[in-house]
Amino acid sequence: MSESKDLITIKDLCVHYPIRSGFFNRITDYVYAVDGVNFTIKAGQSYGIIGESGSGKSTIGKTIVGLEKATHGQIIYDGYDVTKRKNRKKHKYNKDVQMIFQDSLSSLNPRKKILDIIAEPIRNFEDFTEDQVKARVAELLNIVGLEEEAMYKFPHQFSGGQRQRIGVARAVASNPKLIIADEPVSALDLSVQAQVLNYMKKIQKDLGISYMFISHDLGVVYHMCDNLAIMHRGKFVEIGSRDDIYNHPQHIYTKRLLAAIPQVDVEHRDEHRAYRKQVEKEFTENQDKWYDKDGKVYDLRQISETHWVALPDAGEEK
Ligand SMILES: Nc1ncnc2c1ncn2[C@@H]1O[C@H](COP(=O)(O)OP(=O)(O)OP(=O)(O)O)[C@@H](O)[C@H]1O
Numbered sequence: 267m268s269e270s271k272d273l274i275t276i277k278d279l280c281v282h283y284p285i286r287s288g289f290f291n292r293i294t295d296y297v298y299a300v301d302g303v304n305f306t307i308k309a310g311q312s313y314g315i316i317g318e319s320g321s322g323k324s325t326i327g328k329t330i331v332g333l334e335k336a337t338h339g340q341i342i343y344d345g346y347d348v349t350k351r352k353n354r355k356k357h358k359y360n361k362d363v364q365m366i367f368q369d370s371l372s373s374l375n376p377r378k379k380i381l382d383i384i385a386e387p388i389r390n391f392e393d394f395t396e397d398q399v400k401a402r403v404a405e406l407l408n409i410v411g412l413e414e415e416a417m418y419k420f421p422h423q424f425s426g427g428q429r430q431r432i433g434v435a436r437a438v439a440s441n442p443k444l445i446i447a448d449e450p451v452s453a454l455d456l457s458v459q460a461q462v463l464n465y466m467k468k469i470q471k472d473l474g475i476s477y478m479f480i481s482h483d484l485g486v487v488y489h490m491c492d493n494l495a496i497m498h499r500g501k502f503v504e505i506g507s508r509d510d511i512y513n514h515p516q517h518i519y520t521k522r523l524l525a526a527i528p529q530v531d532v533e534h535r536d537e538h539r540a541y542r543k544q545v546e547k548e549f550t551e552n553q554d555k556w557y558d559k560d561g562k563v564y565d566l567r568q569i570s571e572t573h574w575v576a577l578p579d580a581g582e583e584k
């Protein structure tokens with residue numbers, strides 16, 4: 267396989283939300299939702315960002331698509347700096363980068379027909395007649411395995427899995443290069459999860475899209491991601507290839523997320539339970555080994571060509 271080029275690079279991204287309090291509603295502190303993350307997604311690849319609730323995953327996604335403002339840092343897309351809004355139009359960024367939201371019911375306007383929901387990016391970015399728009403919406407519904415007639419219905423008339431697929435169709439509508447998929451299947455039951463993920467994989471293969479895949483569950487994203495970043499408290503604790511993360515995890519937080527994946531293998535269930543307990547013990551008792559005195563994640567250090575881990579300076583770790 268040839269080496270693919272860098273599609274998007276995020277440099278030292280910080281998103282800090284002010285906390286206001288008191289009679290004068292002054293800023294008294296900040297939520298460091300995202301606190302200095304760096305990563306690159308290559309063309310056609312899938313990048314996973316995994317972490318528990320509140321770690322800052324959605325904030326990264328929303329900042330990349332422009333729904334939140336970066337406090338600090340840069341977004342480089344296709345070689346151009348698109349951190350500032352005015353540069354995005356020039357480089358077709360708003361057409362090329364789309365997002366699938368965490369909650370399909372509230373992200374699809376309940377008063378609009380599916381036709382208008384999916385057609386929105388087409389009408390925004392393409393010079394199509396209404397007949398062409400309709401034909402394109404039919405084609406997109408087809409791609410995600412829904413009937414053409416679905417375009418005349420409203421979001422509440424669909425199941426959660428079908429709504430998520432409508433979200434996929436809308437994200438694909440403008441022929442994007444990158445789709446940010448924020449927990450696209452976490453609200454769905456297991457069989458439907460697999461179905462939606464399979465559609466997403468197929469679309470990726472057919473259309474050559476890159477994904478930034480957000481999840482709290484390392485089990486779900488195993489088949490979806492070439493590279494992964496594990497996020498905790500606004501920072502990355504570990505970055506690596508799929509093999510690095512699943513087979514050679516280094517940070518206790520990564521090990522904890524891996525241990526949380528439900529075991530189907532009945533024979534090793536007791537063993538797994540014991541391992542999980544041991545990881546949990548290490549995580550709660552040895553916080554100062556893995557986090558600094560303020561509970562912050564250490565800076566990342568490179569341990570192989572593809573693998574970075576947040577470790578204290580000296581080298582007394584492990
Ligand atoms: N608009 C906002 N104002 C203030 N704080 C915010 C805002 N949006 C998010 N936060 C805070 O930033 C942190 C990160 O939130 P974010 O939604 O990115 O987490 P997440 O990793 O996506 O979590 P989840 O898995 O639950 O979706 C949280 O502590 C959250 O409370």
Ligand SMILES: [Mg+2]
Pocket residue numbers: 323324325368448
């Ligand atoms: Mg989120």
